[in-house]
Amino acid sequence: MxxxxxxxxxxxxxxxxxxxxxxxxxxxxxxxxxxxxxxxxxxxxxxxxxxxxxxxxxxxxxxxxxxxxxxxxxxxxxxxxxxxxxxxxxxxxxxxxxxxxxxxxxxxxxxxxxxxxxxxxxxxxxxxxxxxxxQQEEYRIPHDESYLVKEFQKRLRQRLNGVSLREAFEHPLTIKPEGTNFSYKFPFAWQNGTYNLVKPVSFDLKLEESIHEKATFNFGQFSFLQPYANEHNARFDLLVARPKDKNLYSAYDDALQQIESVPKVKIVEEDELDSYSEKTAEALR
Known part of the structure; x- marks a missing residue:
């Protein structure tokens, strides 16, 4: 036996x-x-x-x-x-x-x-x-807010024939709505019919709850800034990164849908950075 x-x-x-x-x-x-x-x-x-x-x-x-x-x-x-x-x-x-x-x-x-x-x-x-x-973990640079700004800046510089944009990015635009103590910073702004305020919003996060919380925060912020947008003919252009974990894609899609429901908001995902930077460069030339 x-x-x-x-x-x-x-x-x-x-x-x-x-x-x-x-x-x-x-x-x-x-x-x-x-x-x-x-x-x-x-x-x-x-x-x-x-x-x-x-x-x-x-x-x-x-x-x-x-x-x-x-x-x-x-x-x-x-x-x-x-x-x-x-x-x-x-x-x-x-x-x-x-x-x-x-x-x-x-x-x-x-x-x-x-x-x-x-x-x-x-x-x-x-x-x-x-x-x-x-198992060896595949190293991947986190696509956070800093990463998004650098990628946009790099593409913009290439299209402007090496023109330095350091000064523009080192002096972010600060908005202080009248009658409040709040202030909001945008690393870059450009004019093309509308006043386009650029802000990075990364959803390259680990947890579904974190994605929902970040979406809710941004939904509230841009809802609050609607009077400013109407007064200055402004639009908020959000450079967005998706999560690395494919299991979080559904939460990510829900987050974008929530934020896009706010007027005067344009979503620019990572795979759209090239075309967006091209449009920005054309306006700046």
Whole structure:
């Protein structure tokens, strides 16, 4: 009869309501060999970037505790005999108590021992469930407000045959609506029938909530500036960057629709920077 082993995935339930579950560890135990192995990623930066509220320090303390427990169990062969027919109880009683907290082990699964090299098995299961953490992250310059302004300025300079625009961009236009204490800065303005006030608005963000909040803020700001736009025949040209995460595209589209509903607002997305800078250069020549 072939030997067997059991395994279970340590999971962090980030949101019970939304069903967001993150695999953060894998536990394997081998009853006949009286061995238990716990593997976990050394780097958790990817989760921390996706979920700023992720309790990394707390999770790492659990990693240390479970590792210490497995080291103790590997010195107690009788423990494996005690739970030989009850692998779930082994997990609940000896490794991590099952409760309503966010950190839980998945259901126990059983597999046939296909090699005597237990380390090789643990390596394979680590790659299967946790290799995500060790993949090299593709570096990408964040397309924030500063990036948008620099890209617009670069394209504008090219079309104006190298004419320096540094002074214009280093002295942003400040608008102070009458009767208020508010002030709004625009890094550039140009005239072409209308007075076009240029402002970068980046949605290259990590969270859907952040996109919604930023859209609401800009909706309120440009609604408030409508009297200024009417008085000065002005238009607000927003240089916009979309999020890197494709899962946020829907939230991004909703954000643009909300802002575009305000009169006197023109959206200029990144792929429109060339044509927009060409129109601007024609007006400035």
């Amino acid at each position: 072939n030997s067997i082993f059991h395994y279970s995935i340590l999971q962090y339930h980030h949101s019970q309501a939304l069903g967001e579950v993150l695999n953060i560890g894998v536990l394997l135990w081998f009853p006949e060999q009286h061995q238990v192995i716990f593997r976990y990623p050394s780097r958790l930066s990817r989760i921390s970037k996706l979920y700023p509220s992720f309790p990394e320090k707390t999770i790492r303390s659990y990693f240390r505790g479970i590792t210490a427990k497995t080291q103790q169990l590997n010195k107690q062969p009788d423990i494996f005999i005690k739970y030989e027919q009850r692998p779930r109880l082994f997990l609940d009683h000896e490794i991590l108590i099952r409760d309503s907290s966010a950190l839980q082990f998945s259901d126990v699964k059983t597999a046939v021992l296909y090699t005597d090299d237990l380390a090789a098995i643990s390596d394979q299961f680590y790659r299967l469930y946790l290799s995500f953490y060790d």
